Amino acid sequence: MIRVENLTKNFGKLQVLKGVTEEIRQKEVVSIIGASGSGKSTFLRCLNMLETPTGGKIYFHNVDLTDKKVDINVHRQKMGMVFQHFNVFPNMSVRENITMAPTLLNKKTAAEAERLSEELLRRIGLWDKRNVRPTKLSGGQKQRLAIVRALAMEPEVMLFDEPTSALDPEMVGEVLVVIKELVETGMTTVIVTHEMGFAREVSDRILFMDDGVIAESGSPDQIFYNPQNERTKDFLSKVL
Amino acid sequence: MIETMFMLFLKYRGLFLEGVKYTLLLAFITVGIGTVIGTLLALCKMCRIKPISFLASVYIEVLRGTPLLLQLYLFYFLVPQILPWEPSKFTCVSTALVLNSSAYVSEIIRAGIQAVDLGQMEAARSLGLSTAQAMRKVVLPQATRNILPALGNEFVTDIKETSLASTFFLGDLMTTYRTINGALYLTLEPLIIVGIIYFILTFSLSKLIAYSEWRMAAND
Numbered sequence: 001m002i003r004v005e006n007l008t009k010n011f012g013k014l015q016v017l018k019g020v021t022e023e024i025r026q027k028e029v030v031s032i033i034g035a036s037g038s039g040k041s042t043f044l045r046c047l048n049m050l051e052t053p054t055g056g057k058i059y060f061h062n063v064d065l066t067d068k069k070v071d072i073n074v075h076r077q078k079m080g081m082v083f084q085h086f087n088v089f090p091n092m093s094v095r096e097n098i099t100m101a102p103t104l105l106n107k108k109t110a111a112e113a114e115r116l117s118e119e120l121l122r123r124i125g126l127w128d129k130r131n132v133r134p135t136k137l138s139g140g141q142k143q144r145l146a147i148v149r150a151l152a153m154e155p156e157v158m159l160f161d162e163p164t165s166a167l168d169p170e171m172v173g174e175v176l177v178v179i180k181e182l183v184e185t186g187m188t189t190v191i192v193t194h195e196m197g198f199a200r201e202v203s204d205r206i207l208f209m210d211d212g213v214i215a216e217s218g219s220p221d222q223i224f225y226n227p228q229n230e231r232t233k234d235f236l237s238k239v240l
Numbered sequence: 241m242i243e244t245m246f247m248l249f250l251k252y253r254g255l256f257l258e259g260v261k262y263t264l265l266l267a268f269i270t271v272g273i274g275t276v277i278g279t280l281l282a283l284c285k286m287c288r289i290k291p292i293s294f295l296a297s298v299y300i301e302v303l304r305g306t307p308l309l310l311q312l313y314l315f316y317f318l319v320p321q322i323l324p325w326e327p328s329k330f331t332c333v334s335t336a337l338v339l340n341s342s343a344y345v346s347e348i349i350r351a352g353i354q355a356v357d358l359g360q361m362e363a364a365r366s367l368g369l370s371t372a373q374a375m376r377k378v379v380l381p382q383a384t385r386n387i388l389p390a391l392g393n394e395f396v397t398d399i400k401e402t403s404l405a406s407t408f409f410l411g412d413l414m415t416t417y418r419t420i421n422g423a424l425y426l427t428l429e430p431l432i433i434v435g436i437i438y439f440i441l442t443f444s445l446s447k448l449i450a451y452s453e454w455r456m457a458a459n460d
Binding site: 087088150 | 359368
């Protein structure tokens with residue numbers, strides 16, 4: 001579904017991605033782990049071109065997203081993204097956060113979007129908050145809202161960029177539950193995370209990134225119980 | 241002296257009122273059109289195309305870096321030479337005021353937009369919105385909250401700055417002073433009256449702005 005070929009990204013003189021080649025298949029759940037500064041967030045943000053790659057190709061359904069002639073907005077509609085800092089829209093009500101994009105981009109009529117927002121808000125238990133501004137929500141509630149906001153576009157793949165890193169510990173669980181339910185519906189998912197237990201539980205595959213490359217890739221069992229790469233062993237010994 | 245002031249005010253209240261009208265009209269035109277031009281300027285300055293952002297910067301820096309009085313003189317003599325028709329004094333002077341204000345307003349707007357968290361733009365783009373759509377639906381509504389109070393203060397500043405228009409006898413409040421001063425050879429009394437009126441205008445506006453800011457914060 002997403003194919004990445006020899007992806008590089010420089011920020012000034014600093015090379016953050018040093019040639020990443022990878023493929024995310026339909027319905028696959030992939031977690032990316034690794035130390036801070038290893039390039040995992042940059043890699044994820046390149047997948048929907050929020051970062052413009054310095055070199056390499058990104059194919060989404062065989063369309064090269066790095067091609068300047070490609071209308072990236074059309075493809076982004078099929079790639080939902082959830083951010084570390086939620087980025088819910090404070091100038092809209094909770095409900096409008098969900099309905100704005102689908103109606104503006106003509107994916108749904110106003111009535112359809114309303115119905116969908118009700119379904120989504122009931123699913124995450126925020127229906128009674130539908131008319132308040134998201135500034136009134138807790139961190140966990142904001143992140144759950146951010147997840148269903150992305151889902152309202154009915155994406156084919158969901159990208160999570162450290163979705164629980166900015167949360168108070170007692171709110172991590174409620175967000176992970178929503179992600180887990182989503183994964184169980186068969187959604188293709190890529191998660192950058194520090195939640196090792198969660199990654200092991202939900203992932204089909206784990207990518208361990210180190211110093212701008214994917215140092216090791218494999219099933220959760222392989223990576224967590226039988227890592228081959230010295231760096232992977234070293235990293236896991238520190239975090240597990 | 242206070243007696244004279246009362247008499248003056250009563251006798252010439254029509255003239256003072258006329259002055260207030262022109263001063264407010266000038267300030268309103270200045271901020272109103274200045275905001276439209278200033279918004280475009282701010283967008284130009286933030287534009288990724290280098291020559292456009294460079295030209296916008298030059299415009300802003302020059303207009304903020306030279307005296308308003310000089311600009312008034314300049315446009316007073318320049319505008320009639322540029323326009324194919326004979327422009328009124330009012331047109332020339334308000335052109336200078338508008339252009340000057342647009343430079344300040346553009347910086348207010350740029351700061352207001354840049355104060356919005358970058359993540360807001362990213363989140364909107366990640367949903368598939370174009371930059372323009374994200375600006376319109378997400379960034380600008382939030383920037384407006386930062387911009388409006390500063391714009392109100394710009395209006396207050398402009399009320400005071402329009403007094404320079406009296407250099408060309410434009411009918412603003414300061415012109416009223418010059419008229420009375422010229423007719424009666426009275427200096428202090430009309431000056432104090434005009435000062436009090438200016439103060440009432442700016443003070444009540446400032447309070448109004450502070451109140452609406454407080455209301456906006458309370459609504460959040």
